[in-house]
Amino acid sequence: MLENFHLPIGVWVSDVVDWVRDNLKAVLDLISTVVSFLVEGLSDILTAPPALAMIVVLALIGWLVRSWQLAVGTVVMFLIIIGVDQWETTMQTLALVLIAALVTVAIAIPVGIWAARNDAVSAAVKPVLDFMQTMPALVYLIPVIVFFSIGVVPGVIATVIFSFPPGVRLTELGIRSVDAETVEAGHAFGAKPGQILRGIQLPQAMPTIMTGVNQVIMLALSMAVIAGMAGADGLGKEVAAALATIDVAKGAEAGLGVVFIAVYLDRVTAAAGAPSSYRGSLLGALSRRRASARDARADAAPSSPEASTMPAGSARELV
């Protein structure tokens, strides 16, 4: 009975893809131009200075937000990358990941805010996010290649789609778990919705949102190899080539590069999201100095509250 039952979903999708390619060419071209300009531009910037100077900059960033240990680790990791001759490809992958993450965050955070403020949007977004996260990445690589042909652009687009969900989810979660009483306080003092978002919700949701950004970057990195298959220059392309020729040595070296970038980006973004937990960082040291200056001023103040507000009534009752 079911042998004649057939749903031509594949054909429909294919038709839609063809229609988009034929009719939205101007839009696709614009996206393509902008994305490739951004990735190649950043890649050029990263590879322009001498590798050692670049390593020093990366190590300093690590120290600034986290610790001197991370700075030392950064130097070691990137020296190894130079040692296995993957510096240029590593910087290309870094550029792709950073741009993809930037685009993702720029879209995901507003969507997350919208979902947090509107239950209907939240309900509608959820299945879409599930779909994006579970559909095998190689599957949506196909239409993306149809739209943008081989190269760095389909790599970035596929990466954006794959890394999008945690950005939205953690933004929504962060805003929804802001202490409801503080939001109520905002309303009670007459704040407008926008003032409540900027002044109360976003600042308190920031650690969770930064966790989302960290997750976005990690997922973007995990897409590096897929992006390489789509033709994006970088470590992914090396891995794909090693796979094609069963070259264990090359695969290991390129894979190591991905791991090192991942470790570096993870530690840096995690620390940037929770600056107060990293007291060894340069930023932490600076804010501690400011805080102690503040405390010194506070302690120099004439009265402590307990002493100044001991009310007459309670003294009387002690008699």
Add this chain to the structure above:
Amino acid sequence: MLVRAEGLYKVFGRRTHDAVERLRNGTPREQLDGATAAVIDASFEVRRGEIFVVMGLSGSGKSTLIRMINGLHDATAGRLQINGQEITTISDKKLREIRRTSISMVFQHFALLPHRTVVDNVAYPLELQGVGQAEREARASEILDLVGLAGWGDKLPKQLSGGMQQRVGIARALAADTDILLMDEAFSALDPLIRREMQEQLVELQQKLHKTIIFITHDLNEAMFLGDRIAVMRDGRIVQIGSPEDILTDPANDYVEQFVQDVDRARVLTAANVMEKPITVVADGAGPRTALKTMRDAYSSAAYVVDRNRTLVGTIEDRDAIKLVRKGERSIASIIRKDAVTVGADDVLMDLFIPSVESKLAVAVTDTDGHLVGVIPRVTLLAALGPGPGATEEITIPAQPVPTTVIDQVLEASEDGEPLAASALGYEEAR
């Protein structure tokens, strides 16, 4: 009237207006399917400058009620006026304007913004009002001084203890400089000792600032201590509105009566509530004979002396009066002692115990001009602490002891093994 509510309803859930109709027709609150009635037919008025306490257990609707006053909850039915302005029907924009300028709020768990310093938290309402940074920081520091947090402005809220955090919450509400202050269980999250201190500080602040405060609490002692008037809520309805003394001495129903059983009466009832008419009083122009008679009739060894305006002058003792009578003097002026122990009419019973112990007479109660308005014998003070309707009424003083001379006679007679002397029995009959 600053706040006037008439027949306010708040129903959550489905078909809310339907539910209001059914409640009006007498359907009990439990039989509204799908709808939850939080506030039912609440009518009350809050006068300018008073502390109006709404008291009830959790689930009684008091938090919903306070949130209707500043529009955080819309009323399902009924009218609510702030300063003559109807709140239930105005636009969001107007409502925000009223919240910025007329009503501020203090929250149970402080609701401070954790990422802002104390001074920035206090300045927050001013920021929303559009006050410039320099001015709002100056005003915020001023108010921090007022609540006793001078010098703490640069700290973050989490660096402060609970009591201090709530002072910041109060400072923030005061910074808005609104007429009306809503306080939602403002001290309930604090330790008992700190809570007591904060209550006293609030009363002190109120004496300076004369705000109109609507205070929510589940703690009857707190309600009694703070409230000029108290509304008792139960299951969404206001069951009684009255002064603390009214609620305590004349509970509207069994529920309120059960509630007030646990009240610390010593902190609620005042001298004026329990005092009795002074009997042992002598005018300062009277002679020693009159004074002595007065004391004898009252079985008292001393008496209060007042002048023509009933201003308390002092006390006299019977021994001194007897000497004067023997000397044949006409005026008691020479024996008036300035040792009268007095308390104010508004003093709570808690503050009367020590004076009561120290006083040789029933403690004298005077008004602000020093007039003798009543006395409180120790038994009265003791009786007032117990539960029951009779506690604040006049009580009969137990029979006076038989004079020692009579007892001596009786004892002497019985030692001889003879029947009691007629004179001893005669004493009893004479009484």
